[in-house]
Amino acid sequence: MSAATSTKPSILHQPTAVWAIAFACVVAFMGIGLVDPILPAIAESLKASPTQTELLFTSYLAVTGVAMFFTSWVSSRLGAKKTLLIGLALIVVFALLAATSGDVWSIIGFRAGWGLGNALFISTALATIVGAASGGTASAIILYEAALGLGIAIGPLIGGLLGSVSWRGPFFGVTTLMAIAFIAIVLFLKGGAMEKPTPTPLSAPFRALARPALGALAATALFYNIGFFVLLAYTPYPLGFGALGIGFTFFGWGVGLAVTSVWVAPLLTARMKRTTVLKIALPLLALDLVAAAIVVGTPAALVVCVVVGGLVLGVLNTVLTESVMEATDLPRSVASSAYSGVRFLGGAVAPPVATLLADTIAPSAAYVFAAASVAVAFVVVLAAGRALRRVDDGPESAQVEAEAIGAGDLA
Structure with missing residues (x-):
């Protein structure tokens, strides 16, 4: 009994380095x-x-998307600690420049630099936590998923x-x-303690996309991501709320997304099969966008659509990225990058x-565009049934699930 107890994974007993990365x-x-x-507020002030x-x-x-094609190549050569620090440094510099800018085009440019730093950091953080955590991989996964959910939920609220x-x-x-x-x-992450991965070819993520x-x-x-970001990025305008009202609305969205991605x-x-979950959740998201x-x-009804959308998005994020990890025999870092x-x-x-659609046609046109895009995603899943058969072959390991969520759940 005592031996079993002593080896039981615990999320609370972690090295300081792990908590530092989780906070980041x-x-x-x-x-x-x-x-x-x-x-x-930016539109009005600038x-x-x-x-x-x-x-x-x-x-x-x-920039985050383009950089993702190359982050595995960079981190496999520099090592985890250097890649993490470069990513964090870029975020600090470009966030500060954005804060002190006086025109919107400068902020747009600095957000691009921020995206590069974010890609370098996020793509490396999970592997680092798994490698440095005590109590086994399961504890590391729980900690990472908790950090992901907390960040997504409180970002709009803090904003x-x-x-x-x-x-x-x-x-x-x-x-x-x-x-x-x-x-x-x-101070707390010892670079020498992290195993340096085997270098991957620069072309690997691009060649991976040729796999059906x-x-x-x-x-x-x-x-699907078009629907995700229309809901997230466009909705503040038709809501008509102030910064605090928008923040609380998308706090509800983020909490829903976090709960369903981690537990539901x-x-x-x-x-049920992963592809079955996708075939159910994608139409539900499209219907939510039509609503x-x-x-x-009607702002109150639109808030409900935002929160319901968050619940569905959490399921889709996790199931899609788990499916990516099961779809091929490629290294997980390569599949995730692609x-x-x-x-x-x-x-x-x-x-x-x-x-642009809202300005030229009507505000509802933005959501119709989003719903149509999600419907196309649903058709792709239906059409690719034979190619996707592998993703339904048995449950993934805990390590695979964590890396899937970490690499693909950033939007």
């Missing part, structure tokens, strides 16, 4: 939704159009609280928190297209 993960995931509540402010998401996600004072507040907040995380990793199953899942994620998705995949198009003029790169590029397209 929370802040990094906060960056996804942090600017959401301050988009209208005399920018909604389409221009949506480019804050586009530049961030486009709303700081943004209610000034639109510059969230940028200064990220600068401070990431600087603390940088110092903590310098991985290519189909990447295409699915491309169109595993329950569903334990009872948002119908009630776009999939995540394509996925983020879909997110980069969505915000400015949504605002």
Whole structure:
């Protein structure tokens, strides 16, 4: 009994280095939704159009997506600690520059640099936690998923609280928190203790997309992510709330996403095939976006659509990225880089297209576009049934599930 107890994994008994990385993960995931509540304030203060402010998401996600194709190549040569620190340093520098900018185009450019830092950090953080954690892989996975969920949930809330004072507040907040995380990793993560991975070829993620199953899942994620980011990035405008109201709305969205990604998705995949879950959840998301198009003029109803969308998105995020890990026999880092790169590029397209459609047609057109994109993702899953057969062959290991969530759940 005592022996079993002593070897039981525990999330609470971790080296200081693991807690330092987990803290940095929370802040990094906060960056996804942090600017959401301050988009209208930036537009008003800097005399920018909604389409221009949506480019804050586009530049961030486009650079993150492109960088994801190369992060495994970089980290396999520099090692985990150097890659983490370079990523954190870039986020600190570009968040500070964004906070002190005086025009929207400068902020758009600095968000691009922020996206590069985020790609380097996030792509390396999970492997580092798993390698440094005590109590076994299971404890490391729980800790990482908790950091992911907490960051996604509180990012919009913190953005709303700081943004209610000034639109510059969230940028200064990220600068401070990431600087603390940088110092903590310098002090507590011992680089010599981390095993350096085998270098991967630069072309590996691109060649991976030629695999039918991985290519189909990447295409699915491309169109699905358009729906994700229309809901996240465009909705602050038709809501018409202040920064705090938007922050609380998307805090509810983030909590729903975190709960279903960590707890509900595993329950569903334990009872049915992953592709079956996708075939159920994708139409539900499309219907939710159609509902948002119908009630776009009623803020209270639109809030409900946002929160319900978060619940469905959490399931889709986890199941899609788990499927990527099962789809091929490629190294997980290569499969994740290829999939995540394509996925983020879909997110980069969505915000400015949504605002252009809303301006030229009607606000509801943005959500119709999002629903149609998710419907295309559903059709891809149906058409690729034979190629995706492998993703339903048995449960994944705990390590695979964690790496899937870490690599693919950033949007």
